[in-house]
Structure formats: C-alpha cells, structure tokens
Amino acid sequence: MRNASNRRIYRAWAPIYNAVFGRAFRDARRRTIEALELRAGESLLIPGVGTGLDLPMIPRGVHVVGLDLSREMLAQTSRQSLGPQVCLIEADAQHLPFATASFDAVLLNLVLSVVPDAGIAFGEAWRTLRPGGRMVLFDKFRPEDQSLTAARRMIGRIAEALGTDPNRRLDDIIRGAAQLTVARDSPALLRGTYRLIRLDKA
C-alpha cells in the first residue's frame, strides 16, 4: 500500500463509498464512538476521516479535526453540514501537523489497515494524544495466533487492490508505544474479523 495508489483507489471509492459501506458499518461505528466517552468541550482527531461517516455520531460540543490523504474523500465530507466545530485537513496520517499531546481523544476507524505504514501512523496518532486521553480503533486485524498462510496472502493481495490490507496484526502496530493500556479489545463485526479496541494513555 502506497500513498500514490491509495490516492488513486480512494478517488474511485469517494462517490460510492457511503452507499457501499455506510449502512454495513453503521452500528459498529456507533459503538466505536460511544467507547470514546466524548464530552462537550473536548478535542477529537480523526485521521483518515474519509467521507465523514463518523461525524453525525459525534456528540455536540466536541471539537473535531478530520484529516485525510484523499481530496475526493474529503470533498464528500464537506457535503455534510459540518458546523464550526469541525475542521478538515488534507494531510498524511503518517506525518501529523500537530504538536504532541494536542488532543483529548483519537478515533482510528478503518485506517490502520489502509495507510502504507500502520506503525508510523499509529505512533503519530499516539504522540498527538494527551496523557489521560483515549484512543479507539475499529478495524480488521489478523488474529495474533494466525500465521500468514498462502491463502491469507492471496486474499490480502486482492484486498490491497481495493485499498485495504487485512493481514496486519495489532500487536505489531502498537508495540513500543509508551504509557499504553489496552482497556478493551472486543469483536465488533463478522465474528471478530473487525475489532473494537480502546487504548488509554497514562
């Protein structure tokens, strides 16, 4: 997965993304956002905000920064009535243009399986989260006890052509992050293929 190919793939997805994925992920998305326990006045970063499907579910009074590599995905987000509390930025989640400890909460929905280097993108998101902050991930990960079989590799190649890698392991991605507690790791969809993970920063 590279930024150049992701730009091309998500340019193609942008006009149909909500129709294809909106309803399928809606309930899981709602549970993911609830797990963040957001309060009015807090700041939330959403790297890879995509078409903004999360935004209508964010509680009122939360200040949101949504960031994405794809101009066309962001253009779909802009079609919503966003209000003054939402700011959109075209940028790479692997190089966040924010100071350390800028946000109370971070939401990573379906993006660590997409960015070229999930470890770097996670590290950047973790850096911008303040001590005492919460991060929630909703994504598909290869189970820690499953090896990368030939069949999995083949499925992975097909999925990558569509803009996602199902073979990344959470442990590999979050390894080495300081002050991290896994507060929750639960199946979210398709018998645990998709997981909801909450990470708390001490």
Ligand SMILES: C[S@@+](CC[C@H](N)C(=O)[O-])C[C@H]1O[C@@H](n2cnc3c(N)ncnc32)[C@H](O)[C@@H]1O
């Ligand atoms: C599968 S979509 C998920 C969108 C949204 N988070 C959701 O839950 O519907 C992945 C998103 O990641 C974005 N993306 C891919 N590479 C990125 C990068 N390096 N930095 C920021 N966003 C990226 C894509 O443009 C796309 O909008």
